[in-house]
Amino acid sequence: MNKKTEWFASWFDTSYYHILYKHRDDTEAQEFIKNIVALLSINKQDNLLDLACGKGRHSIFLNKLGYNVVGADLSKNSINIAKKFENESLRFIEHDMRNPLQHKYNVILNLFTSFGFFEDDNEDIKILKNIKNGLKTDGIAIIDFMNSKKVINNLVPKEVQTIDGITFNLSRYVENGFVIKKINFEADGENHTYFEKVKCLDLTKINLYLDSVGFKIKHTFGNYQLDSFNENTSDRLILVLE
Template sequence: MNKKTEWFASWFDTSYYHILYKHRDDTEAQEFIRNIVALLTIKKENKLLDLACGKGRHSIFLNKLGYDVVGADLSKNSINIAKKFENERLRFLKHDMRNPLKNKFDVILNLFTSFGFFEDDNEDIKILKNIKNGLHTNGIAIIDFMNSKKVINNLVPEEVQKIDGITFKLTRYIENGFVIKKINFDADGENHTYFEKVKCLDLTKINLYLNTVDFKIKHTFGNYQLDPFNENTSDRLILVLE
């Protein structure tokens, strides 16, 4: 893989990405969706955007709950898979979240650590600005990010997973302020290496980003059960913005 290629643009669009993560349990994600829409009393007539939706698992579940949802993702492969689930109130489109949104929404969700991918802080700030500009007046945004401190303290340096006859060798490390996962495997007669890189953003740093675009934190949660955030023990850093 060309190191100059943005890692998410190449890795997310491969079939191997979907193989490695095929066993993800949707139960926890669905519990979170139920909890957050109940807490925020999101109305069924509201327009929702699932930004960086992947194959659309959150979008599809939100739609099953009765919501009008658009899912957007950079990966053409993921969007093509998600489009099989489209209906009158569920649509999917290919979109780079660094680009401005063409429509406005009542709620914009950015879930499962789909933020902090970029070397340049200004690109992360640009995404937050696009989210803010993509909201109707009194709209809200929900960002579900990793708790960087806990991730760093509990990093598993090496791991092997065998899935569908492929042996994935995973190496994790911290470099230049990023949590990096190196993914190496043999498949289709070739050796493949991909990377996942997510910036080690804590609440203080994210708040600096938010202040730049005049976003305010309404709620902060530490897990999908919406318990209070603790930087030492919480699994997630979940922000509700207005």
């Protein structure tokens, strides 16, 4: 698939993506970050990578907690926004997570379901290999993914949101092993349609990926409060890997 036709390359780089999600509440995500860095006793001297960082909301918060952070994302638009927050211990780079990392880190985070975008399993496995190879000795990776089973069971088929004068018509459905969100709206005199597609990965399937690259699961959590994972009731599937 050509990079320009990949849904995430086109949708994430539009201004409309940022409009649709501008009111996203960071409170729960920040609570999760505080909980996880405390549980894992992450050292303030460690180097952290926020892989697929978007506009950098997690990176910025980690940096405010005193950590040295690099945020990396495929979207040039998102990185340009994030760069406004750079300082001596926080920087942002454009990077496709399917490409090898140029530096090694103590901790690599992949948060808010920024994984499972690809039809070919080998693409997802390649990302895990890159994460593993990008870790220093005794480094850890944190993957925050959706709980596919609960998402599918609670899918809202149709939704309309009006933000900044734009009416977004959202459709959600499952097709060919992916949870798909279709986003349709009128803006700037044109009709626009974009998609978000995330693979319906459960813990069993993810474990097969992890085994193939030599990752071990150290912790499994089901929400941002770090409660135990339950396939039927948990909001998230959060993995700490070593």
